[in-house]
Amino acid sequence: MCFRPAEISMNKCPACGAVCKPNATECPACGAEMSIVMIDNEAQQARFAAEANAPKAPAAPAAPSPK
Numbered sequence: 001m002c003f004r005p006a007e008i009s010m011n012k013c014p015a016c017g018a019v020c021k022p023n024a025t026e027c028p029a030c031g032a033e034m035s036i037v038m039i040d041n042e043a044q045q046a047r048f049a050a051e052a053n054a055p056k057a058p059a060a061p062a063a064p065s066p067k
């Protein structure tokens with residue numbers, strides 16, 4: 001149940017959340033500028049990287065020790 005990659009490849013309107021074509025410059029639903037999505041995408045990637053850097057489960061070891 002992880003259809004996130006499919007959503008990333010699509011252009012989603014940051015205003016109403018309508019899925020538009022990746023080459024769409026304006027949202028056909030509300031008319032918002034889709035160029036904002038590009039900036040939002042970078043911010044999301046930065047946030048994702050920061051989360052990946054920070055440990056979330058101290059009880060479970062991330063890297064198994066080789067014998």
Ligand SMILES: [Zn+2]
Nearest residue numbers: 013016027030
């Ligand atoms: Zn919209």
